[in-house]
Amino acid sequence: MIRHFFLTTPLFLMIYLCGFSYIAKAASQSDKPNIILVMSDDQGWGDTAYNGHPFVLTPELDAMAKNSFVLDLFYAGAPVCSPTRASVMTGRTPIRTKVTNHGRYMRPQEITIAHTLKKAGYINGIFGKVHMGSGQVNSPCNPSGMGFDEWIIGLNFFDNNPYLSHKGIIKQRKGKGSVIIMDDAISFLNKNKDKGQPLFTVIWFPSPHDPHVELPEGPSLYDNQHKKHRGYYREITLVDQQLGRLRTELKNMGIAKNTILWYCSDNGGLNEKTSGGRKKKGSIYEGGLRVPSIIEWPAHKIKGRSSVAMSTCDMYPTLLAMAGIELSPLHPLDGIDVSGIIMGTEDERKKPIGFWHNFQSGQGTWSDKILKAIMKKQKAHSPLPHDALRINKDVYDFPQFPEDSVTGHAAWNDWPWKLHRINGTKFELYNLQDDPMETRDLSRNDQHKQRLASMKKELDLWMRSVIRSLNGKDYK
Incomplete structure (x- = not known):
């Protein structure tokens, strides 16, 4: 019975996405804000100058923090990357979505923020490291299945000269991965800004994840710092520079005023000394979960700092509330609408935050290796590799766990x-x-x-x- 239902899920999603579409077509979209989510990969709470780091240079984040709303007690949904990304997309703790650890696919039965915004008339694009689904065109777990119209992605972290999937077509791109995905995101915004529809754009940097070979623009930095973290902080500065590019381009396009720009990291940092708590990435203690987070929305002049606990699970319901879009979730959400805290009408959280890690082990995903193999097959017009392993991974897999399971x-x-x-x-x-x-x-x-x-x-x-x-x- 369960298997029969899931085999019909594409129809279920089609009905959900098409339902009430006349509302989106009939309503004017001019007052809906653009929404841009920017996320770094492995940046700890204390790995910014505005949070007091002793030497790392983050002038763009500092300027954004000074003139926007800073969340001082913001938590990633999990202490590693893939699960946190699922929490952003769904508003749900990631184990619910089957993203129990890194490298797991999010089930296509999940209703994402992109699905909901698309119903409300948004044009959606995602660029960068996705790491919770496929990059192949015929997989239900690719970004199209998640509700995105345009996508150029890696399957996991990538660095210089990466292999990226553009809606299933693989190409090797020359340059710094973090710069390339910002190029793509800015191109998407420029292409669609005058279409009379609001834009939802997700930019998920592959940095500062190791191996730390991308370098920021300008003179060599941090040569006198500890060798172990030198490349890490250089990539944080590179991400900062690309964030500055984005903010400048939004102004040049004339869309900055009514754009919600939300920056955060996907999990705690790599240096326990600056993680903002006990331990670091991979831990449920504070250092593995607490991350930098800033929200900018010039039209509403939101500004200040909050020490109210919030998490990436809150982003979905909060952004919909800020955009004036009704949320009627089909599945239980763990996140709550915290827009009142951001907008200054509330000062406390109404629901605890749950975390759960290592329920299952992670799965290795070598983005360049996998995508390069697919690219070679595409050029040779040969059958694609990885079909059985990656196209339908987790789609029809519903192992039944005891309700009192406590592993992890x-x-x-x-x-x-x-x-x-x-x-x-x-x-x-x-x-x-x-x-x-x-x-x-x-x-x-x-x-x-x-x-x-x-x-x-x-x-x-x-x-x-x-x-x-x-x-x-x-x-x-």
Whole structure:
């Protein structure tokens, strides 16, 4: 029965996307803001000058932070890349979508922010590192299946002279990967800015992920810094320069005023000393999740800093609210609308944030190697490789996990309290306001016995609901 339903899913999505399309056609789109999401890859909270880094140069981020809205307590949906990207797309904790770790595909049954914005009349484009789906034209897990009209992507991180998929056609591009994808995004904006429809643009940099061979413009930087992180910080400055290009081009195009530009990273950084918390990328502790985040919307002059906890799961419902688009989700969301906090009408969060990592292992994805092999087959007009492995990966795979599954490391952030549950047996409790580095475990303190019991129950109920989603219950 379950398999039969999923075989009919393309029709289900078609009905969803086409439903009420007359609303989008009839309504004027002139007042809808353009939305641009920019995300770096592996940049920690403290790896910006505006957050106090001792030497890294991020003048564009600094200028944006000074004149926009800074989220000081913003969390990635997961401590590694692919799951966080799924949380941005769906507003759901990524295990629900089957992106349980890096390299996993997001199920095509998911309704994305791109699907919803497309219904509202947006033209959608995505550029850069996707890492939660296919780059082949006949896969339901490619960006077209996610709701995008235009896409030029890598399957994972890439650097200089990358192989990229342009709607399924693979080409090797010459130059710095992070510059190339900004070229493509700016071209998309220029091409579509005068069509009378708002634009939704996703720019996901492959940097500062290792191997750190891209170099910023200008003189050599950080030669006197520790060799291990020198290339990392050079790529952060390169990303900063490309963000500056984007902001300048938006002004030159005349569309900057009514464009929501939201910048963040996909997980914690590579240097624990500047991660903004305990540990770094790959950890559920604060250093693996806390990331830089800034929102700019000149038309509404949003400005300031907030220490209210928010996450990438919140981006979907929040952006729809800011754009005046009604959200009627078909599947349970973990994110909430925090536009009131951003716009200055609210000052606290109304729902805890759940995290869960290492429920399953990750899967290796070598973008250039895979795409180069496909390109060679395309040029030779030969059957494409990787069909069985990658085109339909995770599409019809619905293993049934016990509802009480607890594998991995989960956490429940009910600010200022954060409960950790490690492989189901070990619990840790921290007060993040008093102990932001999570060094003093209060789980055995009798003073917090009642709080511990309550948070354990809440986390357990949430984890069970996540497993139900993973098992496919949301799609019935």
